[in-house]
Amino acid sequence: NFMLTQPHSVSESPGKTVTISCTRSSGSIASNYVQWYQQRPGSAPTTVIYEDNQRPSGVPDRFSGSIDSSSNSASLTISGLKTEDEADYYCQSYDSSISFGGGTKLTVL
Amino acid sequence: QVQLQESGPGLVKPSETLSLTCTVSGGSISSYYWSWIRQPPGKGLEWIGYIYYSGSTNYNPSLKSRVTISVDTSKNQFSLKLSSVTAADTAVYYCARGYFDWSPTQSSYYYYMDVWGKGTTVTVSS
DSSP states (O other): OOOEEOOSEEEEOTTSOEEEEEEESSSOGGGSOEEEEEEOTTSOOEEEEBTTTBOOTTSOTTEEEEEETTTTEEEEEEOSOOGGGOEEEEEEEESSSEEEOOOEEEEEO | OOEEEEESOSEEOTTSOEEEEEEEESSOSTTSEEEEEEEOTTSOOEEEEEEETTSOEEEOTTTGGGEEEEEETTTTEEEEEEOSOOGGGOEEEEEEEEEEEEETTTTEEEEEEEEEOOOEEEEEOO
């Protein structure tokens, strides 16, 4: 199977835009859909992006997902950052088994 | 709106079997996949396994020898058993509903979790 690698942490100011990457170790990132989950401190994860770039109802359009075959990575972009976006973010994909990235802590300061 | 609630002992002794149940409310357990995921203190998410309402399962290869997931459609519940536990199994355990489908554009299956329970903390200690 493959691994998904994320940066440990990123930080940005309110109102700005931040991008979190998720790099697949082997096989093409485009071969299997990527999902993104948000986990606020002390809470369960929630889905913010599924099928690479789809938003569940209720997730603001400030959240967007994309994939880049040239870097074999998926990305979660959050624009117009708010303090409430401060959380851990996990990417996930499936290829006969479910794989999670290690998570990225987003600090909005 | 479907809701999931984990239940079970919060403390398990080393070498014993951890048993948790997830109760599904606000919707039927039928026609969906159901997952268990755990998160050790201060660490990331780890997939344990999933079950289809019909009973077919798929487990994380690293845990497969110790894991059993079962479903009881009459009670709208599914369960996790993890045997021979050690301190390394101390974690918050989440149940989640899974969405599993075939992507014609990618010629591959995909799976993701769309509804999560709040999680339950299990500590392995004597």
